[in-house]
Amino acid sequence: LNKSHIDRLLSLIAHISRGQTKITLKNNTDFRNILHSATTQVMPFTKHDITVPYKQEECVYEVHALPIWEWALNLLENPLLAPHFIWDAQCVYKHNGAGFERFYDELWTADRWWDVQVLLSNLLPCDLIAAPLCFIVYANKTRLSSHSTVKGYPVMVHCANLLVGIRNGEGISSGCVIGLLPIVSEDASEEGKIGFTNLKCVIWHKSFVKFLELVAQYLKTGYSYKCFDQILCWLFPILLILSADYEEQCMMSLICGHHSKCPCLVCIVLLDELHDLSKSFWLRSMQDVMAALDAYEENKACGEEFLE
Numbered sequence: 377l378n379k380s381h382i383d384r385l386l387s388l389i390a391h392i393s394r395g396q397t398k399i400t401l402k403n404n405t406d407f408r409n410i411l412h413s414a415t416t417q418v419m420p421f422t423k424h425d426i427t428v429p430y431k432q433e434e435c436v437y438e439v440h441a442l443p444i445w446e447w448a449l450n451l452l453e454n455p456l457l458a459p460h461f462i463w464d465a466q467c468v469y470k471h472n473g474a475g476f477e478r479f480y481d482e483l484w485t486a487d488r489w490w491d492v493q494v495l496l497s498n499l500l501p502c503d504l505i506a507a508p509l510c511f512i513v514y515a516n517k518t519r520l521s522s523h524s525t526v527k528g529y530p531v532m533v534h535c536a537n538l539l540v541g542i543r544n545g546e547g548i549s550s551g552c553v554i555g556l557l558p559i560v561s562e563d564a565s566e567e568g569k570i571g572f573t574n575l576k577c578v579i580w581h582k583s584f585v586k587f588l589e590l591v592a593q594y595l596k597t598g599y600s601y602k603c604f605d606q607i608l609c610w611l612f613p614i615l616l617i618l619s620a621d622y623e624e625q626c627m628m629s630l631i632c633g634h635h636s637k638c639p640c641l642v643c644i645v646l647l648d649e650l651h652d653l654s655k656s657f658w659l660r661s662m663q664d665v666m667a668a669l670d671a672y673e674e675n676k677a678c679g680e681e682f683l684e
Contacts, residue, residue: 419446426558426582430575437558439583444533445590445599445613447552448509451535457549458604461537463507465490483510483536483616492614505609506598510536510616511591512543515557515584515624529557531587536616557583580627591615629660 598610
């Protein structure tokens with residue numbers, strides 16, 4: 377137990393001793409029944425089996441996932457949180473003594489939120505009110521025990537439409553663990569081989585899809601929802617930030633890491649020129665990757681030049 381848990385436990389014992397609180401649990405059975413009743417009030421995790429072929433064998437890995445969309449709807453339906461959702465992009469300015477300058481203090485004050493909302497307004501009929509429902513997703517391996525014997529790969533999500541003090545606070549409005557990605561067992565004989573590295577990437581991407589199945593559907597169609605102000609909106613889920621360290625980001629973006637010719641996750645800068653901040657380079661894009669893969673399928677030698 378940590379400090380806050382101990383303080384609350386001692387406070388409860390003090391209330392019972394003074395007769396201010398009655399304890400109704402009499403034995404282990406009562407306690408287990410209460411725990412079981414509590415679990416029915418929260419969304420259950422679903423186990424998915426991910427099958428990936430490797431060396432003429434079918435490798436099966438387990439993924440435990442909680443649908444992001446269901447979690448988001450629970451937040452929207454909470455009467456305490458509903459008034460605090462921000463839907464529209466904002467440009468905010470302050471006076472610096474000589475003139476007004478723009479500043480950024482929340483995600484909806486940045487350019488990307490604005491660009492998304494402009495795109496939605498251009499694609500949809502003018503009589504429909506569309507708004508982005510934005511998510512911040514974080515994934516990283518960690519050790520689940522104090523002795524570092526048990527590892528986990530949790531995936532956490534925050535709702536970016538809430539104020540930073542709310543979404544990074546405590547309770548239901550804060551981040552939520554929406555699942556655990558599988559951890560591929562390390563094999564000294566396989567480590568460093570291209571096939572084994574590709575296996576881990578395929579497992580990661582196939583597993584992550586399980587968290588985004590409903591999100592991907594509503595990204596195309598939108599989701600009709602009556603907000604707290606009783607205005608009907610079409611909500612479109614946006615994965616605004618995918619946060620991870622460099623190792624995880626290399627797996628997400630499918631690059632070869634610091635051993636590749638272009639190790640940057642953002643732009644196509646050669647390793648030898650990574651130190652030169654005076655130059656600008658092309659940004660990475662999904663379209664360029666797809667073009668490189670098409671070139672690889674047509675001509676392996678030519679395609680490798682693009683992919684490297």
